[in-house]
Amino acid sequence: MNKSLKRLATMQRIQVTGLHLFYSKGYYNTSVDDILKELSLSKGAFYYHFDSKEDFFIQIIENLLVRKVYGMLIQPIEGHDHTLTMIADCFEDALETAVHNELDYGFVLSNFINEFNGRNENIMKHLNEILKVWEVNLVSAIQRGKFNGHIDRHVDAEGVALYLMSAYIGIRTLMVETAPAARKYRFMAQLRQYFKSLEVKTTSH
Amino acid sequence: MNKSLKRLATMQRIQVTGLHLFYSKGYYNTSVDDILKELSLSKGAFYYHFDSKEDFFIQIIENLLVRKVYGMLIQPIEGHDHTLTMIADCFEDALETAVHNELDYGFVLSNFINEFNGRNENIMKHLNEILKVWEVNLVSAIQRGKFNGHIDRHVDAEGVALYLMSAYIGIRTLMVETAPAARKYRFMAQLRQYFKSLEVKTTSH
DNA sequence: TAGGTATCAGACCCATCAGTCGGTTTCGCC
DNA sequence: GGCGAAACCGACTGATGGGTCTGATACCTA
Numbered sequence: 001m002n003k004s005l006k007r008l009a010t011m012q013r014i015q016v017t018g019l020h021l022f023y024s025k026g027y028y029n030t031s032v033d034d035i036l037k038e039l040s041l042s043k044g045a046f047y048y049h050f051d052s053k054e055d056f057f058i059q060i061i062e063n064l065l066v067r068k069v070y071g072m073l074i075q076p077i078e079g080h081d082h083t084l085t086m087i088a089d090c091f092e093d094a095l096e097t098a099v100h101n102e103l104d105y106g107f108v109l110s111n112f113i114n115e116f117n118g119r120n121e122n123i124m125k126h127l128n129e130i131l132k133v134w135e136v137n138l139v140s141a142i143q144r145g146k147f148n149g150h151i152d153r154h155v156d157a158e159g160v161a162l163y164l165m166s167a168y169i170g171i172r173t174l175m176v177e178t179a180p181a182a183r184k185y186r187f188m189a190q191l192r193q194y195f196k197s198l199e200v201k202t203t204s205h
Numbered sequence: 206m207n208k209s210l211k212r213l214a215t216m217q218r219i220q221v222t223g224l225h226l227f228y229s230k231g232y233y234n235t236s237v238d239d240i241l242k243e244l245s246l247s248k249g250a251f252y253y254h255f256d257s258k259e260d261f262f263i264q265i266i267e268n269l270l271v272r273k274v275y276g277m278l279i280q281p282i283e284g285h286d287h288t289l290t291m292i293a294d295c296f297e298d299a300l301e302t303a304v305h306n307e308l309d310y311g312f313v314l315s316n317f318i319n320e321f322n323g324r325n326e327n328i329m330k331h332l333n334e335i336l337k338v339w340e341v342n343l344v345s346a347i348q349r350g351k352f353n354g355h356i357d358r359h360v361d362a363e364g365v366a367l368y369l370m371s372a373y374i375g376i377r378t379l380m381v382e383t384a385p386a387a388r389k390y391r392f393m394a395q396l397r398q399y400f401k402s403l404e405v406k407t408t409s410h
Numbered sequence: 411t412a413g414g415t416a417t418c419a420g421a422c423c424c425a426t427c428a429g430t431c432g433g434t435t436t437c438g439c440c
Numbered sequence: 441g442g443c444g445a446a447a448c449c450g451a452c453t454g455a456t457g458g459g460t461c462t463g464a465t466a467c468c469t470a
Contacts (some may be wrong), residue, residue, distance in 0.1 A: 002412090006446090006447080007446080010447080010448095025324060026233065026235050026320065026324060027422070028231065028233050028403060029233050029324065029362065031426075031427055031428080032425085032427075032428065032429085033427075033428090040447090041448080042448060042449045042450060043428090043429080043430090043448095043449080043451095044430095044431090044433095044447085044448050044449050044450070045447070045448050047428095047430080048446085048447060048448065049447090052428080052429080053427095053428065053429090059450080068279060091337070092441070100275070103243070110319065110375075110378060111319050111322075113378055114315065114316050114320065114378060115231065115320065117316075117381045117382060118230075118379075118381065118382075119230060119231060119234065121274060123212045124382060128382065131379075135241060147243075152398075155398075156269065156391065156395075158391060159391040159392070159395045160395060161394055161395050162379065162388055162391050162395070163391070163392060163395035163396070163399075165373065165379060166371075166373075166374075166375030166376040166378075166379055166392060167368065167370050167371050167373065167375055168353035168375065169371075169374070169375035169378050170315075170369075170370065170371030170372055170373065170374035170375035170376075170377065170378075171368075171371040172373075173315060173318055173322075173371075173374050174336075174367065174371055176322045176323065177322060177323075177333065178330065178333065183367055186361065186363060186364035186367050186368075187321075187367055187368060187371060188398075189361060189364050190361075190364045190365060190367070190368035193360075193399075193402055194395075194398075194399045194402065195402075196400060196402060197398055197399065197402035197466075198398075201269065203245075203448095211417080211467095212416080212417080215417080215418090231445075236456075236457055237457075237458065237459085238456085238458090246418075246419090247418060247419045247420060248418095248419050248420070248421095248458090248460090249417085249419050249420070249460095249461090249463095250417070250418045250419075250458080251418095251459095252459065253416085253417065253418065254417090257458080257459080258457095258458065258459090309462080324422080365419090387461095407447080
């Protein structure tokens, strides 16, 4: 194998396992040794590739988290009509993978945000960037919906986006331990109810 | 001072400071020594009153957290008409304290739930109990609203309760770092919008 | 006021953890 | 095939954390 390819492959391996463990046990509660034991690698290998545990985690954010969030929550609602339907289906899919695969990485963000909030400014900066991208994308999707005539022109796009993010973060927290499938179902029903109230009132008889 | 009173006073002091630090730095990221340094107390004092760090935290939950959540989110919506208005005002108040006092303990729950989810079953049991009480209370409030004729009888009370809890947990997470006041305002507007869609459609002309 | 107990002090133990460092193996290349 | 660099090994360090233990005070009661 090519040298630079091998380097990337090893880094990737460590990062994937690292994210896995950080997600399930928490960042501060997972030691570098834990990750290395899982991979039968040594300290030397780790610190050859990464400057520190923090640097390591930031690389995980940039390489894995960003893409996961993008693929799961952003890309699916880009460039489509019927914005609200797209968003609802997107949330439905994301929650569905959360039901069946507890380590889906679909929205690890809320866990990490809670863990680093007010504790590690540097890492929070990177996590907030992902949130911001998500928010901006939601806002523009909603504005697109208003422009296309599917969403009432009086709705506050930023408000809706914030509300959607809140609801999603919250339901992900509540789905981890208790009745995920049932909760997902109930949540989605209410979300669609809320969406109805955003639609244009053309049928006001 | 009475002996047993002094005991309780000391335990209370340690617990209050403990909750403060656990909330701001996280449970696993706060050492017993951190708490004791803040109080100028010694290890001996701590382990005289508490069996372990975990036992200590569970007592904090039972003595402080339960009451805070009850006083802030449960008691205010008990036994009133105009359920939805009550809930909205209750959320508004709770978020308002969150805006002005970052350590308000208003809903520390979401932080801790995220921290212990899948990591400490014992502590999660206690946290889930609080959530359960909250949920049950919301459900019965909504059913009361249906009975009183303020809420449409077709709405799923459990679904609404879950949705409210999700939204609240999520907005609390999102309010910690970025523009809390503005986000609170936007959030509440959308919540009220959602509530409108739950009201009885008496004015359907 | 003497003795007992509740309360607290702080040195100590042992495990863990992030990070270091000198050394060894593997690989590409001439 | 041999040289140099990349990749990796693993013992070690210094710091920290949870928890223990031996006492020292403060306080109550008889």
